[in-house]
Amino acid sequence: xxxxxxxxxxxxxxxxxxxxxxxxxxxxxxxxxxxxxxxxxxxxxxxxxxxxxxxxxxxxxxxxxxxxxxxxxxxxxxxxxxxxxxxxxxxxxxxxxxxxxxxxxxxxxxxxxxxxxxxxxxxxxxxxxxxxxxxxxxxxxxxxxxxxxxxxxxxxxxxxxxxxxxxxxxxxxxxxxxxxxxxxxxxxxxxxxxxxxxxxxxxxxxxxxxxxxxxxxxxxxxxxxxxxxxxxxxxxxxxxxxxxxxxxxxxxxxxxxxxxxxxxxxxxxxxxxxxxxxxxxxxxxxxxxxxxxxxxxxxxxxxxxxxxxxxxxxxxxxxxxxxxxxxxxxxxxxxxxxxxxxxxxxxxxxxxxxxxxxxxxxxxxxxxxxxxxxxxxxxxxxxxxxxxxxxx
Numbered sequence: 001x002x003x004x005x006x007x008x009x010x011x012x013x014x015x016x017x018x019x020x021x022x023x024x025x026x027x028x029x030x031x032x033x034x035x036x037x038x039x040x041x042x043x044x045x046x047x048x049x050x051x052x053x054x055x056x057x058x059x060x061x062x063x064x065x066x067x068x069x070x071x072x073x074x075x076x077x078x079x080x081x082x083x084x085x086x087x088x089x090x091x092x093x094x095x096x097x098x099x100x101x102x103x104x105x106x107x108x109x110x111x112x113x114x115x116x117x118x119x120x121x122x123x124x125x126x127x128x129x130x131x132x133x134x135x136x137x138x139x140x141x142x143x144x145x146x147x148x149x150x151x152x153x154x155x156x157x158x159x160x161x162x163x164x165x166x167x168x169x170x171x172x173x174x175x176x177x178x179x180x181x182x183x184x185x186x187x188x189x190x191x192x193x194x195x196x197x198x199x200x201x202x203x204x205x206x207x208x209x210x211x212x213x214x215x216x217x218x219x220x221x222x223x224x225x226x227x228x229x230x231x232x233x234x235x236x237x238x239x240x241x242x243x244x245x246x247x248x249x250x251x252x253x254x255x256x257x258x259x260x261x262x263x264x265x266x267x268x269x270x271x272x273x274x275x276x277x278x279x280x281x282x283x284x285x286x287x288x289x290x291x292x293x294x295x296x297x298x299x300x301x302x303x304x305x306x307x308x309x310x311x312x313x314x315x316x317x318x319x320x321x322x323x324x325x326x327x328x329x330x331x332x333x334x335x336x337x338x339x340x341x342x343x344x345x346x347x348x349x350x351x352x353x354x355x356x357x358x359x360x361x362x363x364x365x366x367x368x369x370x371x372x373x374x375x376x377x378x379x380x381x382x383x384x385x386x387x388x389x390x391x392x
Contacts, residue, residue, distance in 0.1 A: 027298060083177070090179045093148075128168075128180035284310045
């Protein structure tokens with residue numbers, strides 16, 4: 001990466017005043033009351049709504065907005081609805097196959113919430129679906145996905161397995177659309193977070209998702225809220241991608257809206273389980289931060305006793321990992337969390353010297369370029385992240 005490209009990478013984290021103004025307006029619209037203020041740039045509002053993943057959630061409440069804002073949002077919502085219709089067919093068929101084969105599988109994050117708490121599934125924008133299987137069922141799950149015509153994004157799915165707990169699979173349907181499935185064998189993709197939401201505990205209290213399919217199951221609401229808060233915390237230090245562009249920060253409005261809807265759906269017993277899980281998993285700080293941020297942005301109702309209980313929880317290893325200032329610190333904690341000397345050696349080898357399949361899947365736009373160039377890109381991104389303050 002040239003010096004100019006490096007400087008552009010460093011500047012991605014800064015938010016302009018017009019972006020902040022648009023974000024505040026969008027948060028108000030999600031709260032249900034946001035008259036269009038004078039001087040607000042419609043194009044900026046549309047761009048930020050797309051970045052935040054809330055175009056579909058806002059399309060029904062923008063009737064009195066300027067046409068330059070309302071029409072693009074409605075078009076985006078229609079496009080998401082068309083994608084949703086096709087993706088639902090793919091996902092529901094896969095879940096039926098899992099059930100027929102006797103394989104336990106849970107739908108995570110956006111797809112689960114889309115068919116549980118959102119009025120219309122397409123209002124929860126996403127580009128893929130996340131599925132969680134028990135680690136012991138991973139080989140069978142891979143065989144099932146392959147038999148159903150999906151292709152793994154890795155030439156060798158076992159490569160670099162020491163450094164990750166998920167992998168991407170994709171299916172190109174006859175209409176030319178590509179549908180992506182993230183297959184997880186751990187809810188969160190880091191060895192240091194292996195104790196957050198174990199599969200056995202989640203499966204024992206799995207929540208039916210009848211709108212998705214008769215055998216579809218997701219996390220119980222309390223665990224879904226914990227996962228939503230921790231997922232947000234992960235992206236405070238690691239990038240996420242929208243339209244191929246890297247973004248940094250955990251305050252994406254669609255994630256806060258997930259937290260808001262989950263919080264509003266919980267009963268007193270559910271809140272008790274949220275606190276208990278957050279404490280035993282060591283993520284009370286991440287849960288507290290996510291709930292406070294959702295309350296500040298979207299007026300999410302959170303019982304005061306829950307905030308008090310979470311705030312009194314002592315710092316734990318998982319929270320310290322999520323607050324680690326840089327990739328090196330997180331890699332060290334992941335290394336310590338990896339079991340066995342052989343496992344740690346494999347983690348070090350894969351982390352320091354990723355194989356060609358991993359590098360080409362990480363940088364698909366450069367997949368045809370020489371491998372050393374991809375490694376230089378990886379080093380440049382690492383340096384940029386450290387100069388930004390360790391994020392990435």
